[in-house]
Amino acid sequence: MDKSKILEIIKLKISEKIQNFENLIAETRASSNDTKSSMGDKYETGREMLQQEVNNLQRQLNEILNQQAIVQKINAEPSSKVQNGALVKTDKGLFYISASLGEIVFDNQKIMTVSAESPLVKAMHGKKGGETFVINNIHQKIESIW
Template structure:
């Protein structure tokens, strides 16, 4: 498995999400400015709700930018022990330990991109090929590790 290519897919997805969030923030700010100029004071509540939505989008954008930045720390070399940047195969599937992103597809395979803080990543941390771990009373074996 080519971890560099998988990392590029992850970067691409995060970049798309960043662009989308920036676009939403820009549009929401423009709508908020139009509301301010044409509505008057009795619509203060709706303006506050729009501002809260902008704040929520900004939080999401900041988290996304932080995730993009953390990808710079990932080494795509072969791993012998599971940690940040590991691609792990168990009988339940493929898991790339990087950031919380969810499912991606690579070479007809589903790969779940998970954060180092996820319970699954913590259960696998420090394990090697052939080791077993238990999560939610389910025993899994590490079939392969890149």
């Protein structure tokens, strides 16, 4: 498995999300400016709702920026145990420990990107190929680690 290409896919996906959130924030702020009027309280309420939406988008953008910082520290070197940056194959699936971005497809294989803080990774952290772990009463065996 070429972890460097998987890492590039993840970095690209994060960059796209950052761009998307920045665009949404800019559009929401622009529409907030459009609602300025001397008509009264209902416009103030509308502006407040838009400001809350901007704050929500900003919070989500900050989360993605934190994920980007984590991913920037990951190298594509082979791993011998489960740790941040490891690509882990279990009998239940393929997991890349980096940032929680959901499923990506690489070489026609589905890979779940998971955070090192996730319960799954905490359950298998530090383990090596051939070892087993249990999460939600489901036994999994680590088949290989890259």
